[in-house]
Each structure stands twice: as structure tokens, then as C-alpha cells.
Amino acid sequence: MxxxxxxxxxxxxxxxxxxxxxxxxxxxxxxxxxxxxxxxxxxxxxxGRAATRRADPALSFDHGAQYFTARDPHFIQHVATWIEQGIVAEWTGRIVRIEGTMAWPKIEQPRRYVGVPGMTAIxxxxxxxxxxxxxxxxxxxxxxxxxxxxxxxxxxxxxxxxxxxxxxxxxxxxxxxxxxxxxxxxxxxPMTPCWAVMAAFERRIEAAWDGAFVHGSPLAWVARNNSKPGRDSSNDCWVLHASPDWSAVHLDDDRDAVKATLLGAFAEITAPSVLSPIHLDAHRWLYSATPxxxxxxxxxxxxxxxxxxxxxxxxxxxxxxxxxxxxxxxxxxxxIGIPSEKQRPIRKPVRENGS
Ligand SMILES: Cc1cc2nc3c(=O)[nH]c(=O)nc-3n(C[C@H](O)[C@H](O)[C@H](O)COP(=O)(O)OP(=O)(O)OC[C@H]3O[C@@H](n4cnc5c(N)ncnc54)[C@H](O)[C@@H]3O)c2cc1C
Known part of the structure; x- marks a missing residue:
């Protein structure tokens, strides 16, 4: 050229x-x-934010983006190629909506994709x-x-x-x-922050779901990372995301205090056994998403x-x-005067939330 x-x-x-x-x-x-x-x-x-943190070879956490959806035909085509190449796979985990101690299946269940063996693979x-x-x-x-x-x-x-x-x-x-x-x-x-906690357990946490949009809690989302395809399952690895509001209020809190609060909120929707993880870490995303x-x-x-x-x-x-x-x-x-691809109408990404 x-x-x-x-x-x-x-x-x-x-x-x-x-x-x-x-x-x-x-x-x-x-x-x-x-x-x-x-x-x-x-x-x-x-x-960047499509990140995977490895604590050791058996403990990995997608602590930023959890999965993605594809709605625009051009993007769907790209995702299909990535699937063929083994870089991406569909995550068929059971996703629910939690309010208090009640869990409901999500009404909308789009195809959810993840990088393999972690989000950074893409x-x-x-x-x-x-x-x-x-x-x-x-x-x-x-x-x-x-x-x-x-x-x-x-x-x-x-x-x-x-x-x-x-x-x-x-x-x-x-x-x-x-x-x-x-x-x-x-x-x-503006971009909202997000506190993420990564917790691993020796025994599988008894929950009838693998990912949940959480309401009425400091948490907004929790996911069993090892329910995603291509992850090591010898331990039960969970990612807990605080809500944007909670994260903003507790932005400068001590890391240990954040871990304790979010683990406590996780125990409220699962079991007291989650209070004894074999690994516990936290990451503060200053810029997670824009409202x-x-x-x-x-x-x-x-x-x-x-x-x-x-x-x-x-x-x-x-x-x-x-x-x-x-x-x-x-x-x-x-x-530079090179004909670019014809502009395609792009369907805006739709955000999943708990509703
Ligand atoms: C907690 C969390 C949960 C999310 N969940 C989902 C989800 O479930 N599904 C979904 O689709 N999306 C999700 N997202 C959003 C998704 O991660 C982002 O939309 C996407 O990854 C953004 O890509 P980007 O390239 O625009 O920006 P980024 O990924 O932020 O990339 C910007 C890069 O620039 C680098 N950088 C910054 N400043 C400089 C500098 N001065 N010099 C050099 N490099 C610099 C950064 O290190 C970073 O690598 C989530 C994000 C977060 C944080």
C-alpha cells in the first residue's frame, strides 16, 4: 500500500x-x-477489561467481563470464526435472578459466549x-x-x-x-467503578445455578467461573461483582473489608461454608461501564x-x-482514501440485567 x-x-x-x-x-x-x-x-x-487472573494454574478467574452476547450479523460472523478456532465457546451455565433468598430463572436467555480457557484468549x-x-x-x-x-x-x-x-x-x-x-x-x-472479589473453595458450593444477577445486596453479579467451558474444575472458583452504587460508595475502602463484606453477601445467597475460601482476592475496576x-x-x-x-x-x-x-x-x-467496508447498520448491544 x-x-x-x-x-x-x-x-x-x-x-x-x-x-x-x-x-x-x-x-x-x-x-x-x-x-x-x-x-x-x-x-x-x-x-483490558476482558481479563483473566490466574492465582495458580488451577485457580483462574475472569474478574472483568464475564461473558458476551452477539447481536449484529457482522459480529456474529466473527464469533462463529472464533468458535471454529477454539478461542471462544458458548457458556451454557444456569443463570438466574436473585432477590432476597429467592432465585428465579432469567426470562431472557441469550446465547452467552466466553473466551477459552479464559476471557483473555480473545x-x-x-x-x-x-x-x-x-x-x-x-x-x-x-x-x-x-x-x-x-x-x-x-x-x-x-x-x-x-x-x-x-x-x-x-x-x-x-x-x-x-x-x-x-x-x-x-x-x-462518566464510567462507574466495580469491586470484584475472586474466591476459591475446595468443595463445590451448593447452588442450583452458575451465575446470578443479584438484587437488594451489595452484590450485582456472581458466577461460578469453572462452570465456563475449558476451565479447571479441581476447585470451585467464583467471581463476585459489587453493584456500581456500592462500589462507588466503597471505592477507597480497605481491600480486606471489601472482601469480607462481599463474601458475607455471597454467604447470604448460598451457604455459610463460603466464608472459608482457600483463596481470596479483590480487584478494583475504576472504570467498568458507562450508564x-x-x-x-x-x-x-x-x-x-x-x-x-x-x-x-x-x-x-x-x-x-x-x-x-x-x-x-x-x-x-x-x-487515506482506501474504501473502507461499507458501513453496516449496527444493532446496539443490549445490556442484560436482572429484570
Ligand atoms: C467488572 C466488569 C464486568 C464486565 N462484564 C461484562 C460482561 O459480562 N459482558 C460484556 O460484554 N462486557 C462486560 N464488561 C465490559 C467489557 O469488559 C468492555 O466493554 C470491553 O472489554 C472494553 O474494551 P475496550 O477496548 O473498549 O476498553 P478496555 O478493555 O478498557 O481497554 C483499554 C486498554 O487501554 C489500556 N490503557 C489505558 N490507559 C493507557 C495508556 N495511557 N497507555 C497505554 N495503555 C493504556 C488499558 O490497560 C486497557 O488494556 C465488563 C467490564 C468490567 C470491568
Whole structure:
């Protein structure tokens, strides 16, 4: 591909900041079309909020995204390919809604999919062959000679890039955008936190379900991680998510206090035996989801080659992140005059809740 790009660059050189679902799908789309793409990720691991934590080989927890659904035909097609490749499988766990001590089967039971053997499998698959700089937190963007340079926390400068795709939760995008006009838009998108507790038990917890939307409790969701396909079942591993409201109020609480409260709430809907786990940990997600419903897909300043994407622009969830990442790649392609895929009507991801 030889095209003239901003900054006098002959070929598109694209920096993608963030290796979550949206960044990786955008990076992969462009790399497959011949663009020179570098992905910058602040963490060691890939996948962002679609994460898997391994305490030891037998104890694993999807402590962020739990599963995903697929409604748009293009995404359904992608998911079918991932299933064929063994990266994704359907999770047929029994999902209920709990109020007090009563559990009801959910009325809506969409197909639920998970990465195999953990949610990060999808990111690892998308990242294959991509040029990724891990442990590299980008702290600044600069415009130099009509191209972009990005600077990491250690002061190292990378570039020039004809395009930058920022694929971050809205508050983190705001920090990087500084005084760019998009900052006013990203600042207006709040994201709620979520405390996640990971607990493992030697014996199987007696519950007639594998996942539950919980009401009237500090908890909003609990799931038996090892009921998902491809997980080790020698121990019973559970993920407990606090509700957004509870998490916001207890954002700065001591980690041990959070573990104790959420385990206590879990005991109330299961059995007192859960109070003696063989492993117990907690993770605080500062930016879990946005309560707003937007369908912008991506923000693009066109002329200067700066694109902002992320799940929060596209209805949230993994499916939203996928659509937003594809839209970001299409913005780059349009900008350099390569016909992008015809815009498809995208069905907004629908959030499951306990109702
Ligand atoms: C607790 C929880 C439960 C969820 N449950 C579900 C669910 O059941 N189903 C579902 O579909 N979705 C769920 N989600 C949402 C889902 O995880 C997200 O929609 C999706 O993973 C977002 O992908 P993304 O690429 O837009 O952002 P992210 O996954 O947040 O990726 C952003 C990446 O950017 C990196 N980054 C941030 N700042 C910088 C920087 N300055 N420099 C370099 N890198 C940086 C981050 O480390 C991260 O890897 C859940 C999320 C959470 C937290």
C-alpha cells in the first residue's frame, strides 16, 4: 500500500493506545490491510477489561467481563470464526435472578459466549503478529510536522505516526486529550467503578445455578467461573461483582473489608461454608461501564488523524468495543482514501440485567 499520509509519510503508520478489545480489533483490521501499526499497552497483560487472573494454574478467574452476547450479523460472523478456532465457546451455565433468598430463572436467555480457557484468549488471538509494546503507558501526544508523536511515562518518544487511535475508557482518554476539542465530549461520559472479589473453595458450593444477577445486596453479579467451558474444575472458583452504587460508595475502602463484606453477601445467597475460601482476592475496576447509551462508534477529527474509540461510545460491552474498534479502523481507511467496508447498520448491544 503506497498512499500519501499526513506528515509526508508514504504509508499509514498508526499508533493504537490501549490493547483492549476495541484497540486490538482496530489494530488487526489495519495491519491486515498493510498499515504499519504499533500498539501501546500500559499493562503486561492484554485484553483490558476482558481479563483473566490466574492465582495458580488451577485457580483462574475472569474478574472483568464475564461473558458476551452477539447481536449484529457482522459480529456474529466473527464469533462463529472464533468458535471454529477454539478461542471462544458458548457458556451454557444456569443463570438466574436473585432477590432476597429467592432465585428465579432469567426470562431472557441469550446465547452467552466466553473466551477459552479464559476471557483473555480473545485478546491473545487478536494480538498474534501485531507489534505491541507492553508495560508502556502513554502520557502525551504531540503534533510535530503534521504527524503525531507519542511519549511514554519513562519519557521515551515514538513516531512519527500518521494516525493515532486512542482506545481507552473515557476518563483515561480525557487525560490524554488534554485540551483537544474531544476532551469536552469524553469528560461528559462518566464510567462507574466495580469491586470484584475472586474466591476459591475446595468443595463445590451448593447452588442450583452458575451465575446470578443479584438484587437488594451489595452484590450485582456472581458466577461460578469453572462452570465456563475449558476451565479447571479441581476447585470451585467464583467471581463476585459489587453493584456500581456500592462500589462507588466503597471505592477507597480497605481491600480486606471489601472482601469480607462481599463474601458475607455471597454467604447470604448460598451457604455459610463460603466464608472459608482457600483463596481470596479483590480487584478494583475504576472504570467498568458507562450508564449512558451512546451510538457514536468513534470520534474522528479527520484532518489530523486522531481517532477515539472504546466500548463506551458504542453501547458498552464487548460487542460495543468490537464495533467501535472496527469503526476506528474505518476512519483511518477513509482518511487515506482506501474504501473502507461499507458501513453496516449496527444493532446496539443490549445490556442484560436482572429484570
Ligand atoms: C467488572 C466488569 C464486568 C464486565 N462484564 C461484562 C460482561 O459480562 N459482558 C460484556 O460484554 N462486557 C462486560 N464488561 C465490559 C467489557 O469488559 C468492555 O466493554 C470491553 O472489554 C472494553 O474494551 P475496550 O477496548 O473498549 O476498553 P478496555 O478493555 O478498557 O481497554 C483499554 C486498554 O487501554 C489500556 N490503557 C489505558 N490507559 C493507557 C495508556 N495511557 N497507555 C497505554 N495503555 C493504556 C488499558 O490497560 C486497557 O488494556 C465488563 C467490564 C468490567 C470491568
Amino acid at each position: 503506497a498512499v500519501k499520509c499526513p506528515g509526508g509519510l508514504l504509508n499509514p503508520r498508526v499508533a493504537v493506545i490501549g490493547a483492549g478489545m476495541s484497540g486490538l480489533i482496530g489494530a488487526r483490521t489495519l495491519a491486515e490491510l498493510g498499515c504499519e501499526v504499533t500498539v501501546f499497552e500500559k499493562s503486561r497483560g492484554l485484553g 485478546a491473545q488471538h487478536l494480538a498474534a503478529d501485531l507489534h505491541i509494546r507492553r508495560d508502556t503507558r502513554i502520557v502525551r501526544l504531540n503534533r510535530v510536522d503534521e504527524a503525531w508523536q507519542v511519549t511514554d511515562a519513562a519519557g521515551q518518544v515514538y513516531g512519527p505516526f500518521s494516525h493515532v487511535i486512542m482506545s481507552l475508557p473515557s476518563p483515561q482518554a480525557t487525560d490524554l486529550l488534554v485540551d483537544h476539542a474531544f476532551a469536552a465530549e469524553t469528560r461528559a461520559i 449512558l447509551v451512546l451510538d457514536r462508534l468513534a470520534l474522528s477529527d479527520g484532518g489530523r488523524g486522531l481517532i477515539v474509540c472504546g466500548d463506551w461510545l458504542a453501547g458498552g460491552r464487548i460487542e460495543g468495543a468490537f464495533h467501535s474498534g472496527v469503526a476506528a479502523a474505518n476512519c483511518v481507511l477513509r482518511h
